[in-house]
Amino acid sequence: MKKERHTHIFALLERIGRLLTMEAHAEGLLPVHWEALRYLQRANRFSMTAAALTAYLGSTKGTVSQTLKALESKGLVKKRVKTNDRRSNHLSLTAKGRNLLRRDPLSDTVKAIEQLGTSTQTELNNGLEDLLSARLAMQNRQPFGQCRDCRYFAKRHPDGEPHYCLLLKETIAESETDSICFEQQPG
């Protein structure tokens, strides 16, 4: 940890990422399949499309199309043509897909995170957020942050009335405010 500390941090990130990938060969799925399932679990209803997933993964639409085809054929994901734009599909997890996510091979890593001290968690959280947003900004990629941290999010009174998205001009349920969105802009 003497000189070149940034290189050391990079190596840690790289190795953790590699180990996560290698562990994610499970239940007959490949790493990218699990990532797609997890994405769909975390995305809000506007972001459950192949295009949004492509941007999230930093992949290409051809590859993502293949991935989704595999997941659909296994009965884990369902496509439904959108009524307002018939080019586009709304993706959703099936009950089987949600069920399978309970056996996510990477949940051991989540447990390892839980076992860190509270202050370590906070520091790690903030460090990773800073790094990710810096890196994403360098490439003009979307952050995929949560609704509630978005500049377009209009919070309503706690009683009754739902929240609202000023960009997409749609109401947002309380339960959706933690979901991630491809249009999110922190602010």
Added chain:
Amino acid sequence: MKKERHTHIFALLERIGRLLTMEAHAEGLLPVHWEALRYLQRANRFSMTAAALTAYLGSTKGTVSQTLKALESKGLVKKRVKTNDRRSNHLSLTAKGRNLLRRDPLSDTVKAIEQLGTSTQTELNNGLEDLLSARLAMQNRQPFGQCRDCRYFAKRHPDGEPHYCLLLKETIAESETDSICFEQQPG
């Protein structure tokens, strides 16, 4: 960041890892090729073998054998049969390999790390180290830490005499103390 903070931290790690992988398609190499080159740059002389690389990556020997064959055919890595154990190869980067590492597509991420504040760097460093060592311990994997942090490392006086590895019973040059080792045990 309300509840389920560990899940959020996990998602950050996963996405950073994915983006690193996707960026590492460059110079005609695949992500795992760059990882192997970086490993060879950081490994000490005892750890420059296919078996050590396999353990580091959490991969299998067949896959790593393929990877090394590809790198050798591109003239980036050289294999030399070890004289003491003729089953085993000593791997080394060629001049061309070292040269190519200067065009590592992931060096932009290292730059992004450099741009973080000093205290953020420290916190990120410590958080990632804690997490990685916890996770590795759960699976009985080798940490691949640095010589200088190893329980078998006997530090010599700063003048003259070289350092020494109590496990492998070999001298360690000052320049090697930052390198990573497949036998390293923190202590």
Added chain:
DNA sequence: TCCTTTAGTATCGAGTCGAAACTAGTATTA
């Protein structure tokens, strides 16, 4: 209406990946 853009699919070739069978040195033990 023509033209462009956008969402997604289909197909190709190179190469990963895990699994399993294999070769060939080395170490153990009878």
Added chain:
DNA sequence: TAATACTAGTTTCGACTCGATACTAAAGGA
């Protein structure tokens, strides 16, 4: 010493990713 077990690495196989490219089809402008 000879049989046996173990270890380092290679080879081959099939499934699948991945980027690239060409494609279909719907939406949106001019």
